[in-house]
Amino acid sequence: MKHIVAGIIAHVDAGKTTLSEALLYQTGALRQLGRVDNGDAFLDSDDLEKQRGITIFSHQAILQHNNLELTLLDTPGHADFASQTEQVFSVLDYAILVVSATDGVQGYTRTLWHLLERYHVPAFIFVNKMDADSADKDKVLAQLKDTLSQGCVAFDSAEIPDDSYEEIALQDEVVLDTYLETGDLDDDTVRQMILQRQVFP
Numbered sequence: 001m002k003h004i005v006a007g008i009i010a011h012v013d014a015g016k017t018t019l020s021e022a023l024l025y026q027t028g029a030l031r032q033l034g035r036v037d038n039g040d041a042f043l044d045s046d047d048l049e050k051q052r053g054i055t056i057f058s059h060q061a062i063l064q065h066n067n068l069e070l071t072l073l074d075t076p077g078h079a080d081f082a083s084q085t086e087q088v089f090s091v092l093d094y095a096i097l098v099v100s101a102t103d104g105v106q107g108y109t110r111t112l113w114h115l116l117e118r119y120h121v122p123a124f125i126f127v128n129k130m131d132a133d134s135a136d137k138d139k140v141l142a143q144l145k146d147t148l149s150q151g152c153v154a155f156d157s158a159e160i161p162d163d164s165y166e167e168i169a170l171q172d173e174v175v176l177d178t179y180l181e182t183g184d185l186d187d188d189t190v191r192q193m194i195l196q197r198q199v200f201p
Contacts, residue, residue: 001064008020008095061074099144101129101130101136122196152200155201
């Protein structure tokens, strides 16, 4: 079985703990879906966290999906507890950076991004709250590209959209040459680009 350690990081109120709860619930690690605002989120177990409705301490949970065991680390989103968040970076295989579609990239999001870069942690970006009336997918993606990296590419499902292959190839000259010759990118190449922090799905 493959083992991965992934941290979920975000600015406060982006929906990081809610995403963690959903992952745990969908994989059967939780029988009941908790909510931060109800004070029954599995990963916000401290009394002070329940009272304030925010994550203060880093918490871990283990979930399994097919042949993968994932250790999930939920970290504080408030800048006041940034040291708690930074402590987990050195053990991460990957990070999931949660960005609120309604708030966009915040100052603390940029701080987290720089820390991911410093610790060389490959990152996936999860844009939350896309169901809100004010959410604009194109605007959020443009902001991610402008403020974080041109390598931020929309993967709307488990499959890479056909129109994203060129965007991915543009992040590396050798990959681009191969793409222009063959018109295709293999999954292993994309995986390597993610690991090398050239592409951020």
